[in-house]
């Protein structure tokens with residue numbers, strides 16, 4: 001594990017529940033979409049900082065499987081920003097040696113977005129720096145159920161012995177299979193819940209809830225979160 005400037009351990013895999021865009025906009029008497037736009041700039045800053053700080057994987061909760069409950073106009077704004085982000089940022093991500101992974105049922109998004117996501121992932125596939133993981137149309141319960149269905153099908157087809165279903169067999173069927181173990185989950189905006197994010201993977205992750213609204217999140221906020229992580233004692237049930 002690399003260490004930060006202060007000698008503290010840097011988490012290999014950080015995941016962020018980027019919350020508070022709406023409240024950020026409301027405070028400024030702006031429409032919610034202005035908060036989402038400002039949140040996109042926070043995404044840029046955070047990716048750059050995470051890659052410079054030596055984080056291996058950064059998972060960003062961008063759209064949950066429950067966010068479909070929002071008004072159609074807000075969903076359209078969010079999808080519009082995602083399209084814009086993918087087209088604008090991919091060259092910069094490439095220059096910064098960033099790879100792209102996707103978790104969630106992202107293939108159910110609009111076909112043009114699916115195409116852009118696949119194109120971006122292919123373009124960035126040979127990079128060796130930070131792995132950026134976008135959680136899109138992601139819900140942990142949905143991810144777990146999809147994994148259970150593949151396990152059940154493998155058992156039915158005789159390729160998996162039910163007695164051999166252990167944590168590793170399950171991990172291997174989750175969307176996060178290729179990623180390092182989750183070390184740190186950060187949620188912004190003061191809410192203290194996981195909102196259906198990485199429920200299995202966070203079993204022994206450190207959780208950090210900060211008051212900062214997502215559009216205000218920056219390098220200093222990430223450095224502070226990593227420093228807090230470095231001071232935590234992880235025991236995994238031992239003593």
Ligand code: IPE
Nearest residue numbers: 018019020021022023024062
């Ligand atoms: C997070 O900000 C962005 C998404 C969930 C897509 P919110 O839109 O949830 O902002 P608040 O929680 O209403 O402030």
Ligand code: IPE
Nearest residue numbers: 017018019061062063064195
């Ligand atoms: C969680 O935020 C989802 C994302 C950040 C994409 P929400 O704002 O949707 O969560 P709840 O509804 O407050 O739990």
Ligand code: MG
Nearest residue numbers: 019020021022
């Ligand atoms: Mg919210």
